[in-house]
Amino acid sequence: MSDTEAIHSSAFVEVNYDDKIPNNVNLNSDKQLQRALEEWQPQYLDWWQEAGPNCFQDADVYLRTAVGVDPKGWAVFDHVKMPEYRWGILLAPKEEGRTIPFGRHKGEPAWQEVPGEYRAILRRMIVVQGDTEPASVEQQRFLGKTAPSLYDLRNLFQVNDEEGRHLWAMVYLLVKYFGRDGRDEAQALLERRSADQDNPRILGAFNERTPDWLSFFMFTYFTDRDGKMQLAALAQSGFDPLSRTCRFMLTEEAHHLFVGETGVGRTIEATVNAMNAAGIKDPYDVEAIRKLGVIDLPTLQRKANFHMSVTRDLFGSEISSNGAELFSAGLKGRFEETRIEDDHVLADATYPVMRVKNGEIVTEDVPALSAINSRLLDDYIKDCQGGIDRWNRTIAKAGIDFQIKQPHKGFHRKIGEFAGHHITPEGELISAEEFEARKNEWLCTEADHDFINSLMKACYEPGQYASWIAAPRVGINNKPGDFEYVKIYESDGSAA
Numbered sequence: 001m002s003d004t005e006a007i008h009s010s011a012f013v014e015v016n017y018d019d020k021i022p023n024n025v026n027l028n029s030d031k032q033l034q035r036a037l038e039e040w041q042p043q044y045l046d047w048w049q050e051a052g053p054n055c056f057q058d059a060d061v062y063l064r065t066a067v068g069v070d071p072k073g074w075a076v077f078d079h080v081k082m083p084e085y086r087w088g089i090l091l092a093p094k095e096e097g098r099t100i101p102f103g104r105h106k107g108e109p110a111w112q113e114v115p116g117e118y119r120a121i122l123r124r125m126i127v128v129q130g131d132t133e134p135a136s137v138e139q140q141r142f143l144g145k146t147a148p149s150l151y152d153l154r155n156l157f158q159v160n161d162e163e164g165r166h167l168w169a170m171v172y173l174l175v176k177y178f179g180r181d182g183r184d185e186a187q188a189l190l191e192r193r194s195a196d197q198d199n200p201r202i203l204g205a206f207n208e209r210t211p212d213w214l215s216f217f218m219f220t221y222f223t224d225r226d227g228k229m230q231l232a233a234l235a236q237s238g239f240d241p242l243s244r245t246c247r248f249m250l251t252e253e254a255h256h257l258f259v260g261e262t263g264v265g266r267t268i269e270a271t272v273n274a275m276n277a278a279g280i281k282d283p284y285d286v287e288a289i290r291k292l293g294v295i296d297l298p299t300l301q302r303k304a305n306f307h308m309s310v311t312r313d314l315f316g317s318e319i320s321s322n323g324a325e326l327f328s329a330g331l332k333g334r335f336e337e338t339r340i341e342d343d344h345v346l347a348d349a350t351y352p353v354m355r356v357k358n359g360e361i362v363t364e365d366v367p368a369l370s371a372i373n374s375r376l377l378d379d380y381i382k383d384c385q386g387g388i389d390r391w392n393r394t395i396a397k398a399g400i401d402f403q404i405k406q407p408h409k410g411f412h413r414k415i416g417e418f419a420g421h422h423i424t425p426e427g428e429l430i431s432a433e434e435f436e437a438r439k440n441e442w443l444c445t446e447a448d449h450d451f452i453n454s455l456m457k458a459c460y461e462p463g464q465y466a467s468w469i470a471a472p473r474v475g476i477n478n479k480p481g482d483f484e485y486v487k488i489y490e491s492d493g494s495a496a
């Protein structure tokens with residue numbers, strides 16, 4: 001995070017911050033697009049009020065706003081009211097002479113317009129990505145009421161506002177490049193609702209509840225990381241406007257992952273500190289640990305198991321003809337495609353995929369093209385490990401014998417090769433009956449959730465933190481420990 005209060009980008013297209021819709025895409029020169037987006041904007045604000053953060057709409061929140069795309073400085077920090085946040089349209093700078101980096105069109109100039117033959121699948125891909133952005137805001141709608149500190153409250157709202165901007169980013173692509181259909185899709189993105197019976201969000205994990213702050217931190221660590229992987233794959237796209245849009249979104253995404261990693265990390269820190277202060281060494285002495293007002297490590301593991309498994313489902317079927325076509329068509333690449341050393345066409349290549357065959361978990365080489373999703377999932381699982389290792393170091397340093405682990409890839413899966421099978425976190429294939437009988441060892445029970453909920457009490461005093469979470473090491477934008485990240489007023493409906 002930058003230590004400068006306000007930095008403006010200079011080397012790139014000037015962003016007019018006073019525009020109704022701040023942008024670096026020269027919106028003023030495309031009147032039709034501008035009009036379409038200005039028509040969409042009030043509906044977006046209606047959605048924000050109806051489905052975005054509950055209460056706090058009058059609060060002054062210390063938010064970062066993207067005002068440019070210069071890697072050296074692209075953000076300003078200031079107290080703003082959330083509905084007045086400047087949701088803008090920002091694309092990473094155009095790389096002159098960029099070519100399509102993979103697939104059957106490899107080496108051809110990147111597309112600046114939608115290639116006619118791929119119009120439908122490209123649109124679908126953008127809609128699916130776009131749908132996740134408002135969905136997470138909806139899932140997190142009620143968390144403000146139980147924020148463990150003003151610092152965390154601010155981070156929640158920062159993430160929410162930026163997910164809103166990511167929706168803008170996808171809507172820009174739909175409206176600019178897909179005409180009438182694009183406008184209809186932009187509309188539908190404001191109409192679906194997370195967990196709505198009749199009109200839910202498209203992907204499963206985005207219809208789950210985010211009922212408490214531990215869920216929020218797990219979500220931002222594990223599920224926003226799916227976002228990172230998807231954006232990284234789309235940033236490789238031969239459709240250049242999509243690539244440039246996603247490249248800039250990744251910059252913001254890094255903060256969401258930071259919120260998740262440090263949120264879980266600080267939860268662990270509070271737990272091990274309280275255990276040590278009380279002289280408790282056994283992490284399974286759950287009753288005694290819970291009495292200290294902190295979350296025991298086995299519960300944290302069960303919670304992580306849930307979030308990891310539902311997020312892995314977001315990668316789709318490991319073996320997928322759709323994934324193969326998106327790759328071959330040059331629309332969606334692999335993670336860090338340009339750094340992979342192969343021919344980037346994969347006509348004859350294979351990739352090892354884990355699957356269940358004849359009652360056994362085996363690894364089989366399959367055509368690499370059809371295993372694109374599987375590879376992205378494997379890269380995701382690797383990417384998850386760094387933060388988990390850091391959490392484990394906190395536990396080890398405190399002298400407590402416990403490690404957070406990633407469950408087996410097949411644990412608790414509903415989509416793909418492992419759907420319909422019952423696999424323990426250790427990777428043992430068991431019967432449905434046994435899984436049912438033992439699932440409380442691996443996933444949170446209602447009693448666990450009741451306990452977590454009992455800790456979820458708001459703490460709005462500057463510099464104060466709820467019992468179950470430690471203070472952060474550094475403030476946002478290097479602000480001091482007692483900084484008032486959110487100024488809450490009576491009109492926010494949150495004082496009670």
Ligand SMILES: [Fe+2]
Pocket residue numbers: 133162163166227
């Ligand atoms: Fe996002």
Ligand SMILES: [Fe+2]
Pocket residue numbers: 163224227253256
């Ligand atoms: Fe995110």
